[in-house]
Amino acid sequence: MSVPLTLLGLLERGPSHGYDLKRDYDAYFGQGRPLRYSQVYATLSRLARDGKAAAGPVEQGAGPERRRYVITDEGVADVDKWLAEPAPPEPDLQSELFAKVVLALVLGKHAGNYLDVQRAAHLQRMRELTEFKRQGGTLDVLLADHALYRLEADLRWIDHTAARLDTIARTVRGQS
Amino acid sequence: MTPGHSAAGRSAANLRVTGHGPGAPGKFIEAVDLSLSFGSTPALRGASLGVAKGEIVAVMGPSGSGKSTLLHCLAGILVPSSGEVHFNGMRLDRLSDDKRSALRRDRFGFVFQSGQLVPELTAEENVALPLLLSGMRRGPAMAAARTWFPTLGLDGLESRRSGELSGGQAQRVALARGLVAGPEVLFADEPTGALDSVSGELVMNLLVTAAREQGTTVVLVTHDARVAAYADREVVVRDGTVSTLTGAKP
Ligand SMILES: Nc1ncnc2c1ncn2[C@@H]1O[C@H](COP(=O)(O)OP(=O)(O)OP(=O)(O)O)[C@@H](O)[C@H]1O
Ligand SMILES: [Mg+2]
Numbered sequence: 001m002s003v004p005l006t007l008l009g010l011l012e013r014g015p016s017h018g019y020d021l022k023r024d025y026d027a028y029f030g031q032g033r034p035l036r037y038s039q040v041y042a043t044l045s046r047l048a049r050d051g052k053a054a055a056g057p058v059e060q061g062a063g064p065e066r067r068r069y070v071i072t073d074e075g076v077a078d079v080d081k082w083l084a085e086p087a088p089p090e091p092d093l094q095s096e097l098f099a100k101v102v103l104a105l106v107l108g109k110h111a112g113n114y115l116d117v118q119r120a121a122h123l124q125r126m127r128e129l130t131e132f133k134r135q136g137g138t139l140d141v142l143l144a145d146h147a148l149y150r151l152e153a154d155l156r157w158i159d160h161t162a163a164r165l166d167t168i169a170r171t172v173r174g175q176s
Numbered sequence: 177m178t179p180g181h182s183a184a185g186r187s188a189a190n191l192r193v194t195g196h197g198p199g200a201p202g203k204f205i206e207a208v209d210l211s212l213s214f215g216s217t218p219a220l221r222g223a224s225l226g227v228a229k230g231e232i233v234a235v236m237g238p239s240g241s242g243k244s245t246l247l248h249c250l251a252g253i254l255v256p257s258s259g260e261v262h263f264n265g266m267r268l269d270r271l272s273d274d275k276r277s278a279l280r281r282d283r284f285g286f287v288f289q290s291g292q293l294v295p296e297l298t299a300e301e302n303v304a305l306p307l308l309l310s311g312m313r314r315g316p317a318m319a320a321a322r323t324w325f326p327t328l329g330l331d332g333l334e335s336r337r338s339g340e341l342s343g344g345q346a347q348r349v350a351l352a353r354g355l356v357a358g359p360e361v362l363f364a365d366e367p368t369g370a371l372d373s374v375s376g377e378l379v380m381n382l383l384v385t386a387a388r389e390q391g392t393t394v395v396l397v398t399h400d401a402r403v404a405a406y407a408d409r410e411v412v413v414r415d416g417t418v419s420t421l422t423g424a425k426p
Contacts, residue, residue, distance in 0.1 A: 127406035
C-alpha cells in the first residue's frame with residue numbers, strides 16, 4: 001500500500017496539517033502500525049517538492065509543525081489515477097501451505113493430515129472473524145470480510161487439493 | 177475531519193474475540209457408528225457425531241460424502257441399518273414411525289436442501305405450516321408466520337404462491353418455516369445454497385441470533401466456509417464417516 005498516495009488522498013478532502021493527516025491515516029489504515037510523525041512530514045515535503053501538494057505559510061502557534069498543506073491539481077490527478085488502476089494480483093505462489101503439502105508428498109508423508117489440521121485452523125480463525133463482525137462497526141466488518149474471503153480462498157484450495165491428493169502424490173513422487 | 181469510527185489498532189491480526197468455544201461434545205444428539213446404504217451405494221459407513229444442547233455445528237465435506245444422509249438419520253427421517261441415534265436420552269432409531277413423526281413435528285425444525293415448499297400454498301401459509309400441523313388456529317399461525325417476512329427481506333411476498341418465488345426467496349421462506357415453531361433442534365441442509373453473499377449473511381445472522389435467543393441446537397450442512405464460520409465448530413464428512421481430525425481447536 002502506498003503511504004504517499006494515501007496521504008495525498010486524505011489531503012484531497014481539504015487543506016490539513018500533518019498532525020491531522022497522521023491521525024486519520026492511523027485510524028483508517030494504520031492497522032495497529034501507526035505512521036511516525038517524521039515519516040508524515042518527510043512524505044509531505046516530498047509531495048510538495050514534486051508539485052503534488054503545496055505547503056502553506058507557517059502559522060502562529062506552539063505546535064511542532066504549524067504548516068497546512070493543500071493538494072494541487074496534479075496531486076488530485078495522481079490520486080484519481082491510482083484509485084482507478086488495479087493493484088497487482090498477488091498469487092502468493094510460495095505460500096507456506098503450498099510448501100508444506102509439496103514437501104510432505106515429496107517425503108512420502110500423508111499430506112491429508114496436514115490439510116485437515118490447516119483447514120481446522122483456518123475455520124477457527126474464520127469463526128473469530130465472523131464473531132468479530134457480528135459485534136463490530138462498519139469498517140471493522142469491511143476489514144474482517146477481506147480477511148474472511150482470503151481465508152476462504154485458501155480453504156477452497158485446501159479442499160480441492162485434498163480431493164485430488166492421491167493423484168497429486170503419484171505425480172510428485174514420480175518427479176523425484 | 178476525523179473518521180467516524182474509533183478504528184485505531186484495527187487489523188486482521190487484532191480481530192480476536194472469544195467465540196463460543198466448542199466445549200466438550202455433549203449428548204443432546206448423538207449418533208454412534210451409523211451405517212446406511214441405498215441399494216449397493218454405501219452412504220454412511222460408521223459415522224459418529226455428538227452435538228451438545230444449544231450448540232451450532234456445521235457439517236461439511238465433499239458432494240456425495242453422506243452429509244444429507246447423516247442429517248436425515250439424526251433427525252429421524254431415515255433409520256440407519258446399523259448404529260444408534262440418541263436424542264435427549266431416547267433411542268430415536270428405535271421409535272415407531274408414528275412416534276418419530278410426532279417427535280419431528282413437535283421438537284425439530286427442518287430446512288431441506290431442495291427447499292420442499294408446498295408450491296400451491298402461499299409463502300406465508302408455507303411458513304405457518306408447522307404451527308398449523310401442531311394444532312394452532314389459522315389466525316394466530318398466519319400472524320406468527322408473517323412476522324418473519326420483514327426480517328428476511330421478503331416484504332410483500334407474503335401472499336405470493338411459493339411456486340412463483342425465486343430460488344433464494346424460497347430458501348428464506350423455508351428457513352422461516354424451519355424456525356417458526358421455535359424448535360429445540362433445527363436441521364438445515366445448505367440453507368444458504370441459493371443465496372448471494374449478502375442475503376446469505378443476513379440469513380445466517382438471523383439463524384444464529386434466533387438460535388442463541390431460543391437456545392436452539394442447530395445442525396447445519398454447508399459447503400460454504402463463510403457460512404460454517406457462524407457455527408461453534410465444524411465436522412467434516414468423508415466417504416460416509418465423520419472425520420475425527422477436524423473440529424478440534426488448533
Ligand atoms: N435416495 C437415494 N437413493 C440412492 N442413493 C442415494 C440416495 N440419497 C443419497 N444417495 C447416495 O448416497 C451418497 C450420499 O449422499 P448424500 O445425499 O448424503 O450426500 P451429500 O454429502 O449430502 O452430498 P451433496 O453435498 O451433494 O448434497 C451418495 O453417493 C448418493 O448418491
Ligand atoms: Mg446433501
